[in-house]
Amino acid sequence: MPALAQPVPGPVTYQLDPNHTFVTFEVxxxxxxxxxxxIGPVNGEVTxxxxxxAGDLRLSIPVTTVSSGxxxxxxxxxxxxxxxxxxxxxxxxxxxxxxxxxxxxVKEVRGEFTLRGVSEPLSLQARSFACRQDAxxxxxxxxxxxxxxxKRSRFGATLGLPFVxxxxxxxxxxxxxxx
Amino acid sequence: xxxxxxxxxxxxxGFAASAHAESATYAIEPSHSFATFxxxxxxxxxxxxxFNKTSGTVTLDKAAKTGALDVTVDTTSLDTxxxxxxxxxxxxxxxxxxxxxxxxxxxxxxxxxxxxxxEIDGNLTLNGKTNPVVLKAQNFNCYMNPxxxxxxxxxxxxxxxVRSxxxxxxxxxxxxxxxxxxxxQVEAVKQ
Numbered sequence: 001m002p003a004l005a006q007p008v009p010g011p012v013t014y015q016l017d018p019n020h021t022f023v024t025f026e027v028x029x030x031x032x033x034x035x036x037x038x039i040g041p042v043n044g045e046v047t048x049x050x051x052x053x054a055g056d057l058r059l060s061i062p063v064t065t066v067s068s069g070x071x072x073x074x075x076x077x078x079x080x081x082x083x084x085x086x087x088x089x090x091x092x093x094x095x096x097x098x099x100x101x102x103x104x105x106v107k108e109v110r111g112e113f114t115l116r117g118v119s120e121p122l123s124l125q126a127r128s129f130a131c132r133q134d135a136x137x138x139x140x141x142x143x144x145x146x147x148x149x150x151k152r153s154r155f156g157a158t159l160g161l162p163f164v165x166x167x168x169x170x171x172x173x174x175x176x177x178x179x
Numbered sequence: 180x181x182x183x184x185x186x187x188x189x190x191x192x193g194f195a196a197s198a199h200a201e202s203a204t205y206a207i208e209p210s211h212s213f214a215t216f217x218x219x220x221x222x223x224x225x226x227x228x229x230f231n232k233t234s235g236t237v238t239l240d241k242a243a244k245t246g247a248l249d250v251t252v253d254t255t256s257l258d259t260x261x262x263x264x265x266x267x268x269x270x271x272x273x274x275x276x277x278x279x280x281x282x283x284x285x286x287x288x289x290x291x292x293x294x295x296x297x298e299i300d301g302n303l304t305l306n307g308k309t310n311p312v313v314l315k316a317q318n319f320n321c322y323m324n325p326x327x328x329x330x331x332x333x334x335x336x337x338x339x340x341v342r343s344x345x346x347x348x349x350x351x352x353x354x355x356x357x358x359x360x361x362x363x364q365v366e367a368v369k370q
Contacts (some may be wrong), residue, residue: 018261019261019263019264020220020223020224020226022227022260024227028318029211029366030320030322030324030331031317031318031320031322032318032319032320032321032322032331032332032333032334032366032368033211033320033333033334033335033364034318034364035211035363035364036213036215036229038229038260038366040260041260041261067258069210069213069229069230069231069258070209070210070231072210073210080261104246107336120208128222128223128224128225130222130223131223132221132222132223134221141223142223143223143224144224145224145225146225163325173224173225173226173227174218174224175223175224
């Protein structure tokens with residue numbers, strides 16, 4: 001199956017599908033196991049101009065929804081030395097530098113990630129990307145799995161260092177619906 | 180060899196001998212033990228679901244390089260982040276958690292690589308059906324936990340299962356994959 005269901009001229013703006021758009025973070029716990037938390041659904045839109053090989057992504061990430069499976073850990077994650085959700089209920093990812101592969105699929109998005117009010121560059125790599133004509137929605141849906149790494153200390157989220165790792169692996173599921 | 184060093188060697192051998200016979204029991208720590216499934220969605224992205232409640236015990240003999248485990252996952256604790264998706268997967272059509280509120284992993288064969296667990300061969304019971312499963316360790320380590328002041332052993336394990344072998348065949352004809360990737364975080368506290 002080609003990466004694109006159909007060629008579309010000019011920029012197209014897709015709305016993120018809240019049922020299939022989540023950020024999972026992964027961080028090492030005592031160099032032993034991987035602690036995970038899910039944040040979302042993520043809100044936002046993405047504009048892709050395949051002819052110009054350009055794109056623009058604006059995500060609003062409600063960190064108040066953080067869910068680790070443990071209520072105690074969720075409460076701890078929301079405190080001021082970690083996600084600081086009362087002061088900063090949203091994280092943001094704004095990316096305007098898109099790389100496309102030979103078949104026109106998105107390969108990489110680079111932009112700025114804002115967490116706890118601190119902005120740092122972030123690059124997300126596509127592990128998979130495809131577009132399809134969705135049978136139920138009767139619209140084109142594009143999306144994939146993206147991942148990237150950030151250092152939480154750069155954003156001031158320092159609790160538990162170094163026993164809980166500084167490198168945070170972001171695993172992003174995203175699907176977005178064409179108009 | 181001096182008398183002192185002979186004693187030291189004897190003590191070391193004695194310690195090794197006693198360590199060799201030592202099998203310890205570890206209790207699963209529920210706030211650091213979760214099973215997550217990953218399944219492809221129309222060749223586009225990956226859908227995930229996490230079971231929030233896991234319990235059980237692991238026995239580990241690090242000297243003899245043997246182990247066993249008996250772990251229960253509460254399938255009613257499924258959490259996907261989307262209420263409708265959680266409800267559908269829990270329904271009779273898919274996991275039927277009302278009839279099968281638990282999944283079980285029982286294993287008596289641990290494969291070691293050096294002093295670390297590398298693989299666990301066991302049987303997974305899901306949706307009332309049991310099949311052999313091999314869990315591969317992506318990480319394994321033991322450490323002294325400063326909060327519980329006990330040894331904690333754990334890691335990350337994964338396996339790919341074929342869901343139709345467990346009678347979970349919903350949507351195969353619509354193109355939902357048969358392969359499901361299980362991603363397991365586990366930590367267990369020495370008793």
